[in-house]
Amino acid sequence: MDFSLTDDQRLIRDTVRQFMDAEVRPTIRSRDREEKFASAELRKLGELGCCGMLIPESQGGAGADTISYVLMLEEVARVDAAMAVALSVTNSLAAFPLIKYGTQPQQQKYLSRLAHGEILGAFCLTEPQAGSDAAAIATSATRHGTTYRLNGTKSWVTSGGEAGLYIVFARTDSGAGTRGTSAFLVEPAFPGFRVARYEDKMGLRTSRSAEITFTDCEVPEGNRLGDEGQGLRIALELLDGGRVGIAAQAVGIAQGALDASVAYAKQRQAFGKTIGEFQAIQWMLADMQTEIEAARALVHHAAWLRDTSRDQNAQRVGPIASRAKLYAGEMVNRVVYKAVQIHGSQGYSRESDVERMYRDARVITIYEGTSEIQRLIIARDLLRHSSEASARAPRDQAATHKVQG
Numbered sequence: 001m002d003f004s005l006t007d008d009q010r011l012i013r014d015t016v017r018q019f020m021d022a023e024v025r026p027t028i029r030s031r032d033r034e035e036k037f038a039s040a041e042l043r044k045l046g047e048l049g050c051c052g053m054l055i056p057e058s059q060g061g062a063g064a065d066t067i068s069y070v071l072m073l074e075e076v077a078r079v080d081a082a083m084a085v086a087l088s089v090t091n092s093l094a095a096f097p098l099i100k101y102g103t104q105p106q107q108q109k110y111l112s113r114l115a116h117g118e119i120l121g122a123f124c125l126t127e128p129q130a131g132s133d134a135a136a137i138a139t140s141a142t143r144h145g146t147t148y149r150l151n152g153t154k155s156w157v158t159s160g161g162e163a164g165l166y167i168v169f170a171r172t173d174s175g176a177g178t179r180g181t182s183a184f185l186v187e188p189a190f191p192g193f194r195v196a197r198y199e200d201k202m203g204l205r206t207s208r209s210a211e212i213t214f215t216d217c218e219v220p221e222g223n224r225l226g227d228e229g230q231g232l233r234i235a236l237e238l239l240d241g242g243r244v245g246i247a248a249q250a251v252g253i254a255q256g257a258l259d260a261s262v263a264y265a266k267q268r269q270a271f272g273k274t275i276g277e278f279q280a281i282q283w284m285l286a287d288m289q290t291e292i293e294a295a296r297a298l299v300h301h302a303a304w305l306r307d308t309s310r311d312q313n314a315q316r317v318g319p320i321a322s323r324a325k326l327y328a329g330e331m332v333n334r335v336v337y338k339a340v341q342i343h344g345s346q347g348y349s350r351e352s353d354v355e356r357m358y359r360d361a362r363v364i365t366i367y368e369g370t371s372e373i374q375r376l377i378i379a380r381d382l383l384r385h386s387s388e389a390s391a392r393a394p395r396d397q398a399a400t401h402k403v404q405g
């Protein structure tokens, strides 16, 4: 087992780290206060290849592996968690489905623009009455000749109003249950597309979360992604990959909070010593670092598995991505709590970075599947595989456990 990074992976990590420190860190506090979307910064990261990391080079992307992708997201989130979620959605939930399910004309039209950061991607699954229960979506798509007309409301759309391409899930057959949903590639200029409002959020203040309405929104038949009825399957598969990115975002925020805490512990004085000399502070720092490393290992394992099992064993990635997302999401909330504690009153001030990180981290246990939903996925997989295993001979049981890692 080799945990070391390749030269390419190290180069990507270090390049993004330098960019974030030089170009984003100096303005992050003021942008957070002004709720200013990082358009220019994201465009520059797009020029560096960060918007199309999983897109093959032949289609204008970086052609990187998933480990490089999570390293990039971690470095971005370490400084600015809101930029990380925009990049995660563009890479995992917009560009990746185009590679996997897009027709050649669809790929030609959108992939290279996404890869170069000319446009961002957005993912429209959630509706006001359907979050965890994705099968309950009500947005409809009815066919009229060679176009579909979409009607309904999507909520909490990350980068809504900023993105140039929206992957929208809608019902094409209301009587077909989970097989009645289809996916569509929607441009904001299509008639009937409207950004109705933006959410006023606790954290990720520089990320846009929009409610979008579709009123007889006309989508050409050629913009359906995949087959009719395949939409929910596509959405759930994408979320498996998306969760690896969100788990990396959690590791990045936690690492940023630890870096700030170590620096503060070395300079803040109390009772004639630096607070880093108190065992109480040392124990918090030690726990933070240990938990971050554990989460990073889960994220890298899920990323590695995603690359090695893209074709044969894709269904195994889901629960492993869920474990990474569950642990990293819960971990980052423990870490930012301690980071604020170490900073004392300074940590409660909007002048500190850890105050923003504390607010930004809270959403990780909620979006792209809550912690409760991750536990459901993990437990269902565990019970299914353990019952399959117990019905087999002992030799086969050993093989099953090996696959589970």
Ligand SMILES: Cc1cc2nc3c(=O)[nH]c(=O)nc-3n(C[C@H](O)[C@H](O)[C@H](O)COP(=O)(O)OP(=O)(O)OC[C@H]3O[C@@H](n4cnc5c(N)ncnc54)[C@H](O)[C@@H]3O)c2cc1C
Pocket (backbone or CB within 6 Å): 089, 122, 123, 124, 125, 126, 130, 131, 132, 133, 155, 156, 157, 158, 159, 201, 204, 209, 363, 366, 367, 368, 369, 370, 371, 372, 373, 376
């Ligand atoms: C900042 C932000 C950005 C987002 N970006 C996007 C985006 O780009 N695109 C998009 O489509 N969506 C997006 N979302 C929506 C997000 O994915 C949903 O909020 C999430 O799936 C949870 O749905 P919900 O909020 O409706 O909660 P609900 O589903 O109403 O859940 C409420 C509570 O009930 C629990 N619960 C629900 N069902 C079960 C169950 N079966 N067993 C146990 N507990 C259960 C949940 O875990 C939760 O604690 C975003 C959300 C936020 C906050």
